[in-house]
Amino acid sequence: MRLGNALNDIGYWLLIVSDTRTPPDELKHRLGQIESADTPLLTLVQELPGVLVGGRTTNWAAYYVGFAEVPAPAR
Numbered sequence: 001m002r003l004g005n006a007l008n009d010i011g012y013w014l015l016i017v018s019d020t021r022t023p024p025d026e027l028k029h030r031l032g033q034i035e036s037a038d039t040p041l042l043t044l045v046q047e048l049p050g051v052l053v054g055g056r057t058t059n060w061a062a063y064y065v066g067f068a069e070v071p072a073p074a075r
Contacts, residue, residue: 010069012045018053018060027052042066 022030030052036044049062 010067012041012064012066014045014048014062014064016049016053016060016062018057020053020057020060022052 034044034048034051045064049060053060053062
C-alpha cells in the first residue's frame, strides 16, 4: 500500500509574515472578498497571502504545510 493513498487530507497550517500592519477590520474585509465555494483548499491557501498582503508591501513571505490523518492499519 502506498502511503499517499492512505492519507486523508484535513487542512493546512499557513504562516504569513509581513512588515506591514493589517488591522483586524481590514483583515476581516479582505477575507470576506475571497470566493471559496468551488475553489480547492490548496488553491485558497496559496492565494491567501497575496489577497491579505499583496499590493501593500513587497516585504512578505508565506509558508504553508499540509497536515493529514493517517488511518490505523487494518488488522
